[in-house]
Amino acid sequence: KNQVEQSPQSLIILEGKNCTLQCNYTVSPFSNLRWYKQDTGRGPVSLTIMTFSENTKSNGRYTATLDADTKQSSLHITASQLSDSASYICVVSARSGGYNKLIFGAGTRLAVHP
Amino acid sequence: KAGVTQTPRYLIKTRGQQVTLSCSPISGHRSVSWYQQTPGQGLQFLFEYFSETQRNKGNFPGRFSGRQFSNSRSEMNVSTLELGDSALYLCASSLRNVASGGGYNEQFFGPGTRLTVL
Numbered sequence: 001k002n003q004v005e006q007s008p009q010s011l012i013i014l015e016g017k018n019c020t021l022q023c024n025y026t027v028s029p030f031s032n033l034r035w036y037k038q039d040t041g042r043g044p045v046s047l048t049i050m051t052f053s054e055n056t057k058s059n060g061r062y063t064a065t066l067d068a069d070t071k072q073s074s075l076h077i078t079a080s081q082l083s084d085s086a087s088y089i090c091v092v093s094a095r096s097g098g099y100n101k102l103i104f105g106a107g108t109r110l111a112v113h114p
Numbered sequence: 115k116a117g118v119t120q121t122p123r124y125l126i127k128t129r130g131q132q133v134t135l136s137c138s139p140i141s142g143h144r145s146v147s148w149y150q151q152t153p154g155q156g157l158q159f160l161f162e163y164f165s166e167t168q169r170n171k172g173n174f175p176g177r178f179s180g181r182q183f184s185n186s187r188s189e190m191n192v193s194t195l196e197l198g199d200s201a202l203y204l205c206a207s208s209l210r211n212v213a214s215g216g217g218y219n220e221q222f223f224g225p226g227t228r229l230t231v232l
Contacts, residue, residue: 043224099169106155
């Protein structure tokens with residue numbers, strides 16, 4: 001069964017600290033993996049997209065890694081800011097029968113405190 | 115360029131009623147996907163429309179339906195509302211068909227419509 005599991009479910013950190021969010025997936029056949037940031041009351045916004053051959057991709061203070069062998073991805077946030085408080089959603093794309101299917105993780109809720 | 119707009123932003127209905135939500139995609143985008151988001155289930159895919167045709171469908175009952183117009187605007191309808199239909203309904207627009215595009219086509223989400231069923 002195609003599944004995407006994210007951990008932790010929620011996280012509280014102090015402003016300026018780093019943190020890492022995890023995403024484990026059992027999706028086949030894998031096409032790509034995307035991280036979204038969703039602020040409260042808003043729709044998700046794409047942070048990064050990674051294909052099978054990419055190990056690392058950065059977007060400012062956000063760095064995503066992908067290990068296709070272990071089927072794990074992580075999102076590292078450097079020097080956190082209050083505006084990083086949001087839910088982070090991992091989405092894995094699987095291709096089957098000529099159609100692309102998106103499998104969403106439940107998200108990690110991050111709270112950055114001053 | 116204006117983003118994805120959804121109307122209304124908030125809606126309160128009672129069980130048994132029906133509701134229609136509207137989504138206007140980014141200008142030039144021809145794909146519109148609909149999602150249901152609840153605290154317990156996260157984001158769940160409802161369906162995708164591209165060029166006025168439904169291209170992909172999630173595992174939702176037939177009470178959930180949609181359509182897309184020639185200007186790419188899309189509507190989603192839920193009939194015979196149930197308490198469990200209370201959720202944030204998000205639509206996302208994309209330049210190309212997500213279902214056949216390998217997922218590389220970036221989706222841009224609207225702010226959502228918060229539906230409460232009493």
